[in-house]
Amino acid sequence: MPFHRVMAEMARLSHLDRHGAARMVDISAKPETAREATARGAVRMQAATLQAISEGTLPKGDVLIVARIAGIQAAKRTSELIPLCHPLPLTLVEVDCTPDAALPGIRIESRVRCTARTGAEMEALTAVTVTALTIYDMAKSADRWMTIESIQLEGKRGGKSGRVTRPPGTPRTSESGSRRGTRRAAAGTA
Numbered sequence: 001m002p003f004h005r006v007m008a009e010m011a012r013l014s015h016l017d018r019h020g021a022a023r024m025v026d027i028s029a030k031p032e033t034a035r036e037a038t039a040r041g042a043v044r045m046q047a048a049t050l051q052a053i054s055e056g057t058l059p060k061g062d063v064l065i066v067a068r069i070a071g072i073q074a075a076k077r078t079s080e081l082i083p084l085c086h087p088l089p090l091t092l093v094e095v096d097c098t099p100d101a102a103l104p105g106i107r108i109e110s111r112v113r114c115t116a117r118t119g120a121e122m123e124a125l126t127a128v129t130v131t132a133l134t135i136y137d138m139a140k141s142a143d144r145w146m147t148i149e150s151i152q153l154e155g156k157r158g159g160k161s162g163r164v165t166r167p168p169g170t171p172r173t174s175e176s177g178s179r180r181g182t183r184r185a186a187a188g189t190a
Contacts, residue, residue, distance in 0.1 A: 035158035039124035041151035049143035071131030
């Protein structure tokens, strides 16, 4: 590729400087707006493992309580895990874990809010991911072949693009787990 095309491509990529080195994007000129992002995922497992989680009989204790707290903590530390991600002043992190016998497994949803110059998508995705990993860690003695799947952004609002939701026809985590009947943990500040 000719040098001028390489330079043009690098200019288009916001996380590369003029020398091609990775950099954090300067967002100081952007206005602070209310932001929210939601993400979903699932952990598929044997029916017996789901039953043990639901009954609280696994040796490591209450899987869903520990997993939700881990997801909340991870959302708050996303910028320490993702190198070019800005630290955000989160005002709310919710993590819902819904047992689903039809999967069988646990469906996970996170919601993250803040007032900031950049969105909270990475925090919502990180919350779901770490919740799923914690479920796996807590239950692996019962089922080492669990599958973490379908971690995806469901929607976001705030900033220049306003409200954006996952378009119809794109791969989607099943929505059979509703907010009713879920166990939820939330962390927020006033």
